[in-house]
Amino acid sequence: MISRNSGLSNPGVYALPLLLENLWYKIDTKMLERLKDGLASLVKGQLLFEEPMRNHTSFKIGGPVDALVIPNDLAEVSSIIRFANANGLRITVVGNGTKLLVCDGGVDGIVIKIKNCLDDVAISEERISAGAGCLLPELCHLAASHGLSGLEFAVGIPGTVGGALVMNAGAHGDAMSCIVTKAKVIGFDGQIKELIKSEMDFGYRSSKLQDGNVIVSEVEMQMRKAILTEIERKMADYMKWRHERQPLGEPSAGSIFKNPKDDFAGRLIELAGCKGMTVGGAQVSEIHANFIVNRGNATAEDILQLISKVQQQVAAKFGISLVPEIKIIGRPLSKG
Numbered sequence: 008m009i010s011r012n013s014g015l016s017n018p019g020v021y022a023l024p025l026l027l028e029n030l031w032y033k034i035d036t037k038m039l040e041r042l043k044d045g046l047a048s049l050v051k052g053q054l055l056f057e058e059p060m061r062n063h064t065s066f067k068i069g070g071p072v073d074a075l076v077i078p079n080d081l082a083e084v085s086s087i088i089r090f091a092n093a094n095g096l097r098i099t100v101v102g103n104g105t106k107l108l109v110c111d112g113g114v115d116g117i118v119i120k121i122k123n124c125l126d127d128v129a130i131s132e133e134r135i136s137a138g139a140g141c142l143l144p145e146l147c148h149l150a151a152s153h154g155l156s157g158l159e160f161a162v163g164i165p166g167t168v169g170g171a172l173v174m175n176a177g178a179h180g181d182a183m184s185c186i187v188t189k190a191k192v193i194g195f196d197g198q199i200k201e202l203i204k205s206e207m208d209f210g211y212r213s214s215k216l217q218d219g220n221v222i223v224s225e226v227e228m229q230m231r232k233a234i235l236t237e238i239e240r241k242m243a244d245y246m247k248w249r250h251e252r253q254p255l256g257e258p259s260a261g262s263i264f265k266n267p268k269d270d271f272a273g274r275l276i277e278l279a280g281c282k283g284m285t286v287g288g289a290q291v292s293e294i295h296a297n298f299i300v301n302r303g304n305a306t307a308e309d310i311l312q313l314i315s316k317v318q319q320q321v322a323a324k325f326g327i328s329l330v331p332e333i334k335i336i337g338r339p340l341s342k343g
C-alpha cells in the first residue's frame with residue numbers, strides 16, 4: 008500500500024464533509040501493535056502514541072494520531088518511510104500545524120512532524136540553506152542579523168520553512184517563491200532528490216509539493232545584502248500591521264480562504280454578514296473576517312460547518328465560491 012499525505016486541498020463549496028468521508032481508513036488492532044513495536048525500535052527522536060493532534064496545531068483542534076514522530080535526522084525519516092511502506096501504513100507530514108485543520112476522529116498511521124528537527128542553517132554570502140524544521144520568524148531574525156534581506160515578509164508567519172515552501176506562504180506582496188532557488192526532498196519511495204524552483208510549480212499559496220508525494224528536508228534561498236536597520240524597520244512595520252489587523256491572541260490557522268482574483272475574502276465575508284458568526288466553539292473573527300478562531304472548545308466539525316455556512320452566504324450574495332486555503336486532514340468522529 009502506498010503511504011502518502013492524506014491532506015485535502017481546496018475542496019469545493021459545500022463539498023467538505025462528503026470528501027472527508029471518502030478518506031476514512033482505520034487501522035486494525037494487529038496493525039497498530041506492529042506499528043508500535045516497529046517504531047519503538049526504529050525511532051531515536053521523539054515518539055508519541057495515540058497523541059492528540061490538538062497539541063500540534065495552532066487551532067488547538069484535532070483527534071489522536073496512532074503515532075507521532077519528531078525524527079532526529081533524515082536517515083530516520085528514510086527508515087520510517089521504508090517501515091511504513093513495508094507495513095501498509097499511511098504517513099502524514101506536518102510542520103508547525105499552523106495551516107492545518109485536523110478532524111476530530113484523528114489521523115491514522117504515522118504523523119512525521121518536521122519541527123525542532125532538521126533545522127540546521129548554513130549561510131554563505133547571500134545564500135541561506137535552512138532545514139525544513141526551522142521556524143520562519145527565527146530564520147527572519149537570523150537573516151537580518153547577517154544583513155540579509157528577502158525574508159522580512161515572513162517575520163509574522165508562524166510556520167516552518169518546509170510548511171512555508173509547500174504552501175508558498177507569503178505576505179506584503181512577497182512569497183517563498185520569490186526567494187527559493189532549490190529544495191532537498193525525500194520521496195515516499197525513499198529517494199532523496201533536489202528540486203529546482205521551476206520544478207515546484209509555484210502559484211498563489213500553492214505548489215506542486217502539495218501533491219503530498221515528498222517530504223521537504225531543506226530549502227535554499229537567495230537573499231540580498233541590505234542595511235540592518237532597514238531590514239529591522241521593515242520587520243517591525245509588518246509586525247505592527249499584524250497586531251492591528253489579526254486576532255493573534257486566539258487559536259486560528261491564519262486565513263481560512265484564498266483571496267479570489269482582484270478581491271479579498273475577508274471583505275466579501277464581512278459584507279455577506281458573516282463577521283462574528285458562530286457554530287459551537289468556532290467563530291468568524293470579529294477582528295479579521297477571513298480568520299476563524301477557536302473560542303476554547305471548538306471541534307473540527309464546528310469549523311467545517313462554519314466554513315460551509317460562510318461559503319454559502321458569500322456564494323448567495325456575490326456568486327463567488329470561496330476556496331479554503333487551510334489543509335484538512337484526518338477523519339471525522341465515527342458515529343455510533
Ligand SMILES: Cc1cc2nc3c(=O)[nH]c(=O)nc-3n(C[C@H](O)[C@H](O)[C@H](O)COP(=O)(O)OP(=O)(O)OC[C@H]3O[C@@H](n4cnc5c(N)ncnc54)[C@H](O)[C@@H]3O)c2cc1C
Nearest residue numbers: 100102103104105106166167169170171176177222223261
Ligand atoms: C496567526 C497566523 C498568521 C498567519 N499568517 C500567514 C500569512 O501571512 N501568510 C501565509 O501564507 N500564511 C500565514 N499563516 C499560515 C501558516 O503559518 C503558513 O501557511 C505556514 O507556512 C504553514 O507552515 P507549517 O509549518 O505550520 O505547516 P503545516 O500547517 O504543518 O502544514 C501545511 C501543509 O504543508 C505540509 N507540510 C508541512 N511541512 C512539510 C514538509 N517538511 N514537507 C512536506 N510537506 C510539509 C503539510 O502536510 C500540510 O499540507 C498564518 C497562520 C497563523 C496561525
